[in-house]
Amino acid sequence: MKDLILIKYGEIGIKGSNRYLFEDRLIRNMEESLSGINKEVDIYKTHGRVFVEAEGSFERIRERLQKVFGIVGVCSAKETELDFEKIKNAGLELIERELSGKPRTFKVETRRINKDFQYDSMEISRKLGAYILRNTEDLTVDVHDPDIQLDVEIRHKQAYLYASDLPGVKGLPVGSCGKAGLLLSGGIDSPVAGWMAMKRGVEIMPIYFHTPPFTSSRAKEKVLDLSRVLAEYAGGSLQVRIVPFTEVQKALNEKCPEKLLTVIMRRMMMRIAERITNNNEGKALITGESIGQVASQTLESMNVTNAVAQMPVFRPLIGLDKNEIKARAKEIGTYEISIQPYDDCCTIFVPDSPETKPKLRFVEYGEEDLEVERLIEEAVKEAEIITVEAD
Numbered sequence: 001m002k003d004l005i006l007i008k009y010g011e012i013g014i015k016g017s018n019r020y021l022f023e024d025r026l027i028r029n030m031e032e033s034l035s036g037i038n039k040e041v042d043i044y045k046t047h048g049r050v051f052v053e054a055e056g057s058f059e060r061i062r063e064r065l066q067k068v069f070g071i072v073g074v075c076s077a078k079e080t081e082l083d084f085e086k087i088k089n090a091g092l093e094l095i096e097r098e099l100s101g102k103p104r105t106f107k108v109e110t111r112r113i114n115k116d117f118q119y120d121s122m123e124i125s126r127k128l129g130a131y132i133l134r135n136t137e138d139l140t141v142d143v144h145d146p147d148i149q150l151d152v153e154i155r156h157k158q159a160y161l162y163a164s165d166l167p168g169v170k171g172l173p174v175g176s177c178g179k180a181g182l183l184l185s186g187g188i189d190s191p192v193a194g195w196m197a198m199k200r201g202v203e204i205m206p207i208y209f210h211t212p213p214f215t216s217s218r219a220k221e222k223v224l225d226l227s228r229v230l231a232e233y234a235g236g237s238l239q240v241r242i243v244p245f246t247e248v249q250k251a252l253n254e255k256c257p258e259k260l261l262t263v264i265m266r267r268m269m270m271r272i273a274e275r276i277t278n279n280n281e282g283k284a285l286i287t288g289e290s291i292g293q294v295a296s297q298t299l300e301s302m303n304v305t306n307a308v309a310q311m312p313v314f315r316p317l318i319g320l321d322k323n324e325i326k327a328r329a330k331e332i333g334t335y336e337i338s339i340q341p342y343d344d345c346c347t348i349f350v351p352d353s354p355e356t357k358p359k360l361r362f363v364e365y366g367e368e369d370l371e372v373e374r375l376i377e378e379a380v381k382e383a384e385i386i387t388v389e390a391d
């Protein structure tokens with residue numbers, strides 16, 4: 001009998017002829033995510049399922065796998081020979097692990113792929129269920145809504161049994177749907193936006209606009225800390241771009257109408273982020289904006305901001321309100337970092353009464369004295385790349 005982990009994946013299973021590409025990417029991401037735990041781990045695919053084997057305790061492995069996108073459930077499993085005595089023992093051991101002293105209900109569900117096995121599916125479920133009932137206390141059968149489901153698969157060479165999956169983060173494997181630049185500030189929203197893009201299989205490249213001395217090095221550290229949390233979902237590491245933005249801000253303050261400073265600053269961020277993303281084979285930009293939160297988040301402002309980008313700009317939070325965003329930030333572990341009080345350039349360089357419904361031609365006119373291309377080139381050239389590792 002062998003202990004192992006069985007990985008359940010949902011959406012990938014319906015990917016038709018491309019399925020293997022998603023599975024291979026999932027396995028690669030799992031390998032990456034487990035590479036830091038200092039343990040010999042074997043991940044393999046067989047019979048359309050992914051298994052993980054390792055020596056010793058699985059606790060840390062399970063924790064990490066619960067953060068790999070594409071995984072729906074992480075199940076404790078056992079592999080046995082096709083010997084019904086061994087199958088019964090394995091089933092009992094798995095169920096006993098789930099019992100925590102309080103009364104619980106269970107059900108056995110069997111799939112028999114190997115039709116030569118001595119019992120059919122119904123008989124296996126019944127006999128195994130009866131054996132477990134005889135050998136445990138506080139358990140009753142509930143075939144409709146059990147607390148614990150014990151699954152049995154009778155294959156040609158061996159049997160697999162598994163129970164109780166720990167929930168995964170679902171979605172699609174990161175990297176299976178391309179790469180995008182994430183405009184990552186130190187706030188609550190943009191880390192959540194990045195997480196949501198990763199959930200849809202997008203590899204993210206965080207880009208932070210840093211404005212020393214107006215924004216402190218603590219503000220930059222905060223963005224790196226947020227990236228470390230996101231890296232837990234990105235296979236363990238992320239490359240963050242820190243873009244020096246002071247020259248741009250100064251030029252804006254000197255040369256642009258005050259009322260339009262916010263929207264022009266956004267346009268500069270978009271231009272620079274697009275250039276960096278393009279240089280790194282990224283195909284889209286992601287921001288943490290949602291409609292109506294602050295002055296710059298009107299449809300008019302977004303249109304004027306988008307006008308400088310050729311790439312699609314995705315705003316995954318568009319349909320969420322602040323409470324929903326906060327709840328998600330707490331769930332993924334970025335909230336406590338985001339609420340640390342270090343100012344971002346967007347909060348420092350805000351005009352008293354910003355234009356909330358800017359018109360493109362006025363904004364273009366307002367930018368006329370800016371040396372846009374030079375500013376972009378310099379910012380891109382001076383951008384620092386910092387690789388962060390998940391804790």
Ligand SMILES: Nc1ncnc2c1ncn2[C@@H]1O[C@H](COP(=O)(O)OP(=O)(O)OP(=O)(O)O)[C@@H](O)[C@H]1O
Pocket residue numbers: 182183184185186187188189190191207208209210269286287288289290293294296344345346347
């Ligand atoms: N310094 C920055 N570096 C990179 N991106 C930024 C920066 N400041 C703002 N952004 C991007 O612009 C978006 C809107 O910023 P804004 O400050 O208006 O909104 P917010 O709701 O406070 O967002 P957040 O909570 O993400 O800071 C952010 O979500 C982020 O994607």
